[in-house]
Amino acid sequence: MGQNTKLLDLPSDILLQIFGECGVLDILNLSSTCKQSQQIADEHQVWSRQARRLQIPVPPEATPSKAELKDWVISRTRVHVCWIKHRPGDLALHLFEKNTDFVDAHFIPGGEYIVLLYWTGVIGLNKIEKSVATGELHLREIKRYCQDYGFVGK
DSSP, rough: OOOOOOGSSSHHHHHHHHHHSSSSHHHHHHHTTOHHHHHHTTTTHHHHHHHHHTOOOTTTOOOOOOHHHHHHHOOOHHHHHOOOOOOOTTTOOGGSSSSEEEEEEOTTTTTSEHHHHHHTSOOOEEEEOTTTOOOOOEEEEEEEEEEEEEEEEE
8 A cells, every 4th residue: 555556557448437537627637647548538549438428420331530529529528618608697598489409599689689509519590580470489490500510501
């Protein structure tokens, strides 16, 4: 028990397990500490596990490279850190359609438009319209933006 064991003295398979349990920001921080931790953080297994944890959809026939997985994971994390923050005053989203595929929404000042973040990472601009017949609010999609493809859809 008197031995001082350092984290990086552990076998690489154990280190991969440890890095796999860390969050994305922790992995990025660890990778900047030294070459050995950078090499471990650069393993395909680490980013594959992060992609599964973040539920990033990967087609079954696809075999994404480590670089692709890392880009997807970092992009999803950036969206989460920069976008999905609870802000006081956000209107409850249950006022709109019951079956929605977006995870967050932010109103543009003026109240006529809303920006939606979909679970896939796509961002959509929608106009809020009120039904003349029923008086219910609904969204009319104006544009969707995907980081990889630019504006898509309408």
